Amino acid sequence: MALTQVSSNKCAGGFQKVFEHDSTELKCKMKFAIYLPPKAETDKCPVLYWLSGLTCTEQNFITKAGSQLAAAEHGIIIVAPDTSPRGCNIEGEDESWDFGTGAGFYVNATQDPWKTNYRMYSYVTEELPKLINANFSTDPDRMSISGHSMGGHGALICALKNPGKYKAVSAFAPICNPVQCPWGQKAFTGYLGADRSAWEAYDATVLAASYSGPQLDILIDQGRDDQFLSASQLLPDNLIAVCSEKKIPVVFRLQPGYDHSYFFIYSFINDHIKHHAKYLNA
């Protein structure tokens, strides 16, 4: 579990670092970004896991989202892993931008040739937290999860599948109902096979319908001018309907004029970090 520091930059009074390690789940070298707020020098801090979307690496969030100031203010460590295993040389992994490299979909693949390496679900929920807790000044009991688009889908399913593990959850333009949208159907077919019942284990809308556990408080921001929203890739209404039915507290905000880009994330990241801080610092 050796970590190699790839880069370190002072930022907002703390440090934005990138590390590399050998992942046991993914069987390859993986990078992740970690922001350490000033408070981490003296105290154990809670951790927010950020899952990025299609085509992203560990770099997009830390260079474009503008999260460091709020993280420093609230004393929160932010960990941003990569979005899929890299350099595994699997055939077809680079064919599409929405499947394979950069499109892990945060599942544990059961189909060949993906099942050996494409275990992003376990990486994010098991291996990475252990690694972070062992190497940094963290409070292992206080973690939360968030993400954008595919990462939003990842955050929602991690929270729904692990009741009580995450103190808070939020998402930007998440893929809410992958079994019903083209992206999800393509990815799940490839990673999980044709059996749709296997898909449901990774669908936030389906998981919400059968969720039982500690009360959640989900914040979702969605750009109204998001092209993928109008392309029916995101389907937030389905999730809202189920959550209304099942009394899962959600505040869903449709933001006029905003699109799917990091400019949208940048605009509302402070609200999300504040939302997480309320529970992480309670």
Add this chain to the structure above:
Amino acid sequence: MAHFLKPWSILSARSSRTEHADQCFQSQNCIRSPECFVQENFGRQEQHLEQHYNDVLQTLSQRYDDRETGLQEEKKSKLESLYKQLVACGQALDTSKELIETAQEVYRCQDERLFLKVAQLGLLRDFFFLEFAKEDIDLSLSTSLEFSTPLADLSDVKTMMDSINVVPAPSAPVINPQLPNSATQTSLHVCWSLFSDDTVEYYELYYRPVLEDTPADSTCVKVKETHCTVTDLLHNAQYELWVTATNTTGISPASEKALYMTVPSPPAIKQRECSSCPEAALIRWESGNTNPVDSYIVELSETGTVGAESNITESIVAVPTCQCLIQLQAGRQYLISVRAVNIGGPSDRSDAITISTTGTFFYLLEDTAHPCLSMSEDGFTIFYGDEELCVAILGDLIPVRGRHYWEVEVDDETEFRVGVAYEDTERDGYLGANGSSWCMRHIRTPSRHKYEFLHNGWSPDLRITVHPVRIGVALDYDRGTLSFFNANLEQHLHTFHCRFHNYVHPCFSLDNPGALTVHNGIQAPDYTFI
């Protein structure tokens, strides 16, 4: 004058007797023993006697001077008169002498012709006669050589001598100004003293209320002491008082009139018009008096956070109007009461009000309520029975910047708007439809709940999956935020960012038949002001 010295000798004789009394007096420790009274009474007598005799002596001396001056003047005038007469006689003699000489000359004249001439002028004889006749020399004295001695009028001296034996009527007493804290709502304690050491049998105190138009009738009280407590008076009223002293000889003139005032009635705190927040309380009261008072005193004591009596008392004095904004400490409980003050002193304490500085507390302003809105008895639940109207009411939030938090309890069906508005917001308009109000709005459709967060008629587009039945509203003047929460879930719903340029009032309205209840005096949960 010598015989007037007698009284002095009497006095000196008495002075030796005083020495003994003096010693007795000195040896006491200012206790009012009989020796003291003897000394005092003796002193009064002695002074009175001295005074009287002095007066008599002075009067006589004055008369003597007057009389002597009179005689001197008479003498002067007589002498003058006689002198004049003498001068006149002298002149007459001179004139006569001249005439005689002239006649003799004429007689001695040898010239016959001249003599004939003169004889012709037989007038000569007549001339002489005329001349002599002219001067009717009065050889009687012009003035009498005697001096008149008019009867000296010493009747007043006689009266004075007589009155030495008589105790004089007292002089006007001196009435004291009102002493602080000597009055009550219905009574006044009046004191006076003697101007000089008069003998007095009793005093009569007169008093009447000072009224605006016609003077009132006065009441008279007879007392033996130099003080009196008059009762049965009106509160917060001005009275005019004067006193006379009477002894066997007569009644003294009246003292100067003094103005006294009874203390006011205690005020009454208007419970429903009081509000508070963790740092302060605003107390309002009714004066309790028809006429104005000078000021008010607000008194507060802390009853302790765990009910123990700590009795830290603080007084705020010189409050000019019937309200007071008091700075307090958070998380405590206080008992606050008010007194009214005029120059007579402070009234009794009003009934106390309990103020708790946990959270922000306010009542709903009944007179801002739409006529169709009705209110529960405790004043915290509003009901509306009709359709189609937006009926609203404002809350009486204490005008203190900082943070305030309150909760609104609603049900599943009621369509409501809750938020804040400036006091001058359009009362006919809908809450949130203008720039002077901000609110959360709940709309009920058959299939679902809809929510709007309105200001200037605009709302963001939100979905909320769990209908809040207890809404937390957090107002932060300094940060310029108004936030709404599902208080039961501790879930944040929305925050307005706005710089409030003036104080705002909580506002509540019902858009359809239903009810809502306001809960306040709650300590703001931590998550509400991250």
